[in-house]
Amino acid sequence: MNNRERAMNILHFRSADRMPAVHFGYWRELLYEWAEQGKISRALADAWHDSNEADRELDRLIGWDFNWATTVGCRNGLSPAFEQTVLEVFPDGTRRVQTHNGVIERIKPGIVSIPSEDDYLLKDREAFETLFKPKMLYYPERVNVEYFRRFNEERDPDRPIGLSVGSVLGRIRDMTTLAGMSYLLYDEDEELFADIVDTYAEMQYQCVKAVLETGAKFDFAHYWEDICFKSGPLLSPDTFEALCGKHYRKRNELLHSYGIDIISLDCDGVVGKLLPTWVSSGVNTMFPIEIGVWGDQFAAAREKYGRQVLGVGGMDKTAFRRDRAAVDGELARLQTLADLGGFIPCPDHRLMPGSDFELVRYYAEKVKEIQIHSQTI
Numbered sequence: 001m002n003n004r005e006r007a008m009n010i011l012h013f014r015s016a017d018r019m020p021a022v023h024f025g026y027w028r029e030l031l032y033e034w035a036e037q038g039k040i041s042r043a044l045a046d047a048w049h050d051s052n053e054a055d056r057e058l059d060r061l062i063g064w065d066f067n068w069a070t071t072v073g074c075r076n077g078l079s080p081a082f083e084q085t086v087l088e089v090f091p092d093g094t095r096r097v098q099t100h101n102g103v104i105e106r107i108k109p110g111i112v113s114i115p116s117e118d119d120y121l122l123k124d125r126e127a128f129e130t131l132f133k134p135k136m137l138y139y140p141e142r143v144n145v146e147y148f149r150r151f152n153e154e155r156d157p158d159r160p161i162g163l164s165v166g167s168v169l170g171r172i173r174d175m176t177t178l179a180g181m182s183y184l185l186y187d188e189d190e191e192l193f194a195d196i197v198d199t200y201a202e203m204q205y206q207c208v209k210a211v212l213e214t215g216a217k218f219d220f221a222h223y224w225e226d227i228c229f230k231s232g233p234l235l236s237p238d239t240f241e242a243l244c245g246k247h248y249r250k251r252n253e254l255l256h257s258y259g260i261d262i263i264s265l266d267c268d269g270v271v272g273k274l275l276p277t278w279v280s281s282g283v284n285t286m287f288p289i290e291i292g293v294w295g296d297q298f299a300a301a302r303e304k305y306g307r308q309v310l311g312v313g314g315m316d317k318t319a320f321r322r323d324r325a326a327v328d329g330e331l332a333r334l335q336t337l338a339d340l341g342g343f344i345p346c347p348d349h350r351l352m353p354g355s356d357f358e359l360v361r362y363y364a365e366k367v368k369e370i371q372i373h374s375q376t377i
Contacts, residue, residue: 002158003065008219010372011262011285011310013341019370020065021363022312022346024288025050026058029112029353039357062357063364066159068264068287068312068346071222072151073164075142076207077171078102078135082121101175102131117177123184125192132175136199138206148214160219162264163211165251166204168244170225170267172196178234185235194243201247208251212258220262221255223283228269230292237273245277252282264312268349270294275301279308288313290348296333302340310342317347320355320363327363331370338370345370 001009001017009016031045040061047054051070059066081100088096093109096118104119121127155161173181176196184193208221227234252263264285265278271286289298289311298311314337319326334345345367351360 004158004160004219006065007160007344008262010344011220011312011342013307016372018368019338019372020344021063021365021367022066022068022344023059023064023364024068024313024346024348024350025055026351027112027353030351030355033353034357037357062361065368070159071162071164073166074144074207074211076164076166076204078132078175079142080135101171103175103177117179120175120177120180122175122196123180125189128192128196132196133199136196136203138203140210142203142207143210145210145214148211148216151214151216162220162222163208163216163218163255163260165208165221165223165255167224168201168204168247168251169197169240170227172200173227173234181235185239197243197247201244201251205247205251205254209254212254218260220264220285221252221260222287223263223265225265225267226269228267228271228274230269230294232270232272233274237276240274241277245281248277248281248283256282262310264310270297272297272301275305275309279305284308285310285312287311288346288348291316291318296337298337298343299340302342307342311337312344313346313348314343315345315347315363315367317349317351317355320347320351320359322359324359324362327359327366331363331366334367335370339373341373 003020006016006018006020007022010019026048028045028048031040031048032042034040035042035045040058044054044057048058049055051067055067058064078101082098082102084100085098086095087098087104090096095107097105097107099105102121103117105115106118107115122132176184181193184190227240233240255263262285263283264287265283266287267274268290269292286298286301286309289296291314296314298314301309315330315334319330337343338345
């Protein structure tokens, strides 16, 4: 049984010979740490990207089977993107930069976390119509049709590969900033914000449709959203449903019509209040199920929604910064989630600086020993 068969069997409540060792990549700063420690080469750290050859070489060194972020897609963002431009440089080296999304950020030297946001361009109807809407429209060149026509013959048969189907709201939040999204929704122009969501979603739908019409086959589809934080969603669940629900349903119905029944969604933070929209629309796989300060979210979702909710993730990656006992504790907890069926353990986001190389290798070995109980339906 190969890794593709293992993963798809587990997520369909069928038997598998063992649990696959799945991960979700790394902070590059961690790879540089490992290079300095002599665990990997600097060239490997420099070359790494999700699911590329360097990622697979790291899989071989550590013992992973595959990266869940093994997905392919097309140009489904702003196209052409805004030119990244340095607007100002301060005496301490901080740069004020206009990004590809049209957001003005302050980037401090030596800081690798999320930059602070100074300003943004997408503030009103004029900015949308003149600067952004032309970049949100569908055109055939967004999709490399020839690549997808060859896809079935050239893909790696050993690992599951997903179709990246974009984002309904998360990428728009990237363009407006959280503050800008809040102003548009609640103080300024809710109709404009709905137009932005509708325009962007329609382009992404057309992209997905064009890919699927080539005949390319995928094991799952995958969204990126990141629209929650440690206390819940960044907007009210009712507003989220009104703005986004119809777009998830339309896109997921298209996916289902092409036989794709595993639809995963990456959203950090506490996601429970948005699950009604996602589950009712056909999103059925929580990923990466962040632990954070709030603890596990998968068991509660399974209790509420039953087998409508699958999971990939849920392993507290901070254990890799502690000791073997902490990793063993996580493995024991993950066994209880695996017992529910339809669940594949995976670190709950990219492995961060300070993660111990040998502990990661230990986990990648031991997670394969988690028992799978066949729950064929």
